[in-house]
Amino acid sequence: MFDNGSTGGVGAVVDDGRPVVDPLVLPDMLFATAQSENMLAAQKVLGASMLSESRFNAELDVSGDVDKAWRIACNEIAVMLTCSRRTAEVHIEIGDALREFLPLTKASFAAGELDYARVRKIVDGLTGAAPEAIAALERRVLASAHRLPPGQLERDIERQLFAYDPDAAAERRRKMLEHRDVRTRADRHGLAQLQATLSANEAVEALGLINEAAGSVCNHDPRNASTRRADALVALLHGEQGLTCQCGSETCEAVSPAARSTAPSRRKPLLHIVCDLATLLGLTSDPASIDGYGPIDPDYARELATDSTWQALFVDFRSQAAGNRPRRRHAPTVLPLVTRRDCLSREPKGCGDRIRAMQRLVARAPDIVRRSDGHGAQPDPPPGALTYAPGAALAALVRAVDGHCRFPGCSAPANRCQLDHITEFDPSDPRRGGWTIASNLQCLCRHHHQVKTYRLWTPVMLVDRAIHWTDSTSGLTAVTVPERR
Secondary structure, X not given: OOOXXXXXXXXXXXXXXXXXXXXXXXXXHHHHHHHHHHHHHHHHHHHHHHHHHHHHHHHHHHHXXXXXXXXXXXXXXXXXXXXXXXXXXXXXXXXXXXXXXXHHHHHHHHOOOOOHHHHHHHHHHXXXXXXXXXXXXXXXXXXXXOOOOHHHHHHHHHHHHHHHOHHHHHHHHHHHHHHOEEEEEEOOOXXXXXXXXXXXXHHHHHHHHHHHHHOOOOOOXXXXXXXXXXXXXXXXXXXXXXXXXXXXXXXXXXXOHHHHOOOXXXXXXXOOEEOOHHHHOOOOOOOEEEOOOEEEOHHHHHHHHOOOOOOOOOXXXXXXXXXXXXXXXXXXXXXXXOOHHHHHOOOOOOHHHHHHHHHHHHHHOHHHOOOOOOOOOOOOOOOOOOOOOOOHHXXXXXXXXXXXXXXXXXXXXXXXXXXXXXXXXXOOOOOOOOOOOHHHEEEEOHHHHHHHHOOOEEEEEOHHHOEEEEEOOOOOEEEEOOOOO
8 A cells, every 4th residue: 555665655664564754744644634535525425426416317308207206316325335225315405506507516525625424514504595595605614614513504504594695594493393303223132222302402301301300319329320310211201300319228318209299390401502792682684602502593583582581791801811912002992883784794704714813823923832821911810810710601601602622623512512721720829820701711621621731732822812822732723613702
């Protein structure tokens, strides 16, 4: 596969008769391999689309039977690729979409710049949208696809569609409600999967009830967290309000399900919906989001708001620079009056555009990437800044704005992340160390929090909560942005 280093190939050397790649060329080799793989994947789906079109039209000319023509096309491709019929249909659908209404995505995929997973998210996200919406958003979606992992890309596409045409997004959501369903599917070793397709708020509420029931036992219960959740679901389906603790102690303080029988059978658990005030008041139609789910259309947020208790969290992150701007005298922050005309004139931007803009800013002014003191350019610590654990309101605010783990390529939801001090908190001298303030906190999943603790990667907070990451080993850099601004 690789040439010997003496031949001037990719830099391989021979060790005991086996080719070994020179570590210095591994990054380039890995990139070239991924690019080639992407190009071949593009050829596969585009080829499947063209072959199916040919077989479909040929049979249609003979028999006029649309169903028969489609079966001939997709089954031949399924056998040829040794995949399931459904997988063949997906390949054909992606190829058709690229050829019919996604020319920029098709070109990028064919050039090896995008992988199959991201292309599928683009096709799934834009299929069904109005042609003018696709034409207006494709370039912006493509910018996000080059910079976001598939999970974040999916949410970014939704957010852009919601912002471009909120009324159409609301109508699509209402039509999709008829697809709500529950089904089972066989797993291995005597297990089965119970799959439910619900509305966003129903799904988050259901998980909240399951977690609440699973947490009704004491800390000495021998079951792990996932087993307790499964047992909690079964208990709730049987009309029980919680689990029976299996710790075996006669003095266990966990309340038995029988003691909860007087509890109401139907109540609404805590549901975190993040929505700016202008959207809530109908002045604008920016996308909202449900904690644990992702973006929702503004009409859905207003619908949920009519039967909710709201807690306001006001912040201007742009005024809380992380110390990487030239210092200037503090002036009172004046919030301008927001009018409907001002709100509706704002053009939505995808995460990809924001990352690209920040990368250009770093390229023009590399000095902004420097470690901050973690004080947010504030002369004195605000209340709570010298306490290690952030308060509930601050924690909710950071999670609401970040939306997910801030490490490059990670889509772990913010509600499952830990809050990390970008500039380390100093318990021996809290005033000197990084403070517990919004501009010094970020969401990191457990794995990437440990990566940062080991100093394998170094984050620096830039303006608008963008974070610049540097790999301490290779010098590789990346920029991430929060889901909300």
